[in-house]
Amino acid sequence: MCVVAGLGQHDVAKRLAHANTVLGTGPEPGAVTVGLAQLQPNDSAHDLIERADHALYAQRAHRRVLHPR
Numbered sequence: 871m872c873v874v875a876g877l878g879q880h881d882v883a884k885r886l887a888h889a890n891t892v893l894g895t896g897p898e899p900g901a902v903t904v905g906l907a908q909l910q911p912n913d914s915a916h917d918l919i920e921r922a923d924h925a926l927y928a929q930r931a932h933r934r935v936l937h938p939r
Contacts, residue, residue, distance in 0.1 A: 871919065879908045903929050 874882050886904055893900045905926025907918050 871922070879906050882906060901933075903933055905929060 877885075883906060886902070886906075890901045893902065903926065905922040905924065905928075907922035907925055909918055
């Protein structure tokens, strides 16, 4: 888990997309897949982590469609 204070989910997603661009153009191309979730009022830690997990699996599925092995 990584907490990013002071940025909205959209801004964090843009920064992670940039990181993936940089990782993909290196001498040993790579990428990261993350599940983003923003803390909502009355969220428990479990609620937040569950949403992040769902977002991670959705992102992985989306990436597999775009970049099949």
